[in-house]
Amino acid sequence: MPQDDAPLTLSEAARSSHLPRPVAPSTIFRWHRPGILAANGQRVRLRAERYGGRLYVRPSAIRDFATRLADADAAADAEVEARQVRPLSTPTPSEDDRHRRLATARDQLAQA
Numbered sequence: 001m002p003q004d005d006a007p008l009t010l011s012e013a014a015r016s017s018h019l020p021r022p023v024a025p026s027t028i029f030r031w032h033r034p035g036i037l038a039a040n041g042q043r044v045r046l047r048a049e050r051y052g053g054r055l056y057v058r059p060s061a062i063r064d065f066a067t068r069l070a071d072a073d074a075a076a077d078a079e080v081e082a083r084q085v086r087p088l089s090t091p092t093p094s095e096d097d098r099h100r101r102l103a104t105a106r107d108q109l110a111q112a
């Protein structure tokens with residue numbers, strides 16, 4: 001096992017350089033225990049190891065967690081994109097067409 005993938009305590013993981021910014025140790029625990037509900041409804045959990053009653057997280061597990069969460073969200077975005085109905089483009093009537101339709105409507109009203 002490479003030394004850079006050594007287990008970190010939750011406090012060490014919260015302050016580690018493997019995250020974009022520091023978070024609270026309780027955040028790391030929440031990512032592990034209940035996990036995060038991704039946009040596609042899948043629950044993504046951070047893998048942790050228990051040694052002697054303490055939880056430890058490996059940097060590779062943090063990277064894997066972020067990747068799985070991003071993939072789940074991307075899949076949900078792609079699904080939403082596929083379901084969206086795009087409006088049909090209708091040509092804008094010209095000014096002459098508009099006047100012609102108005103004249104026809106007036107004639108029909110006058111005859112009624």
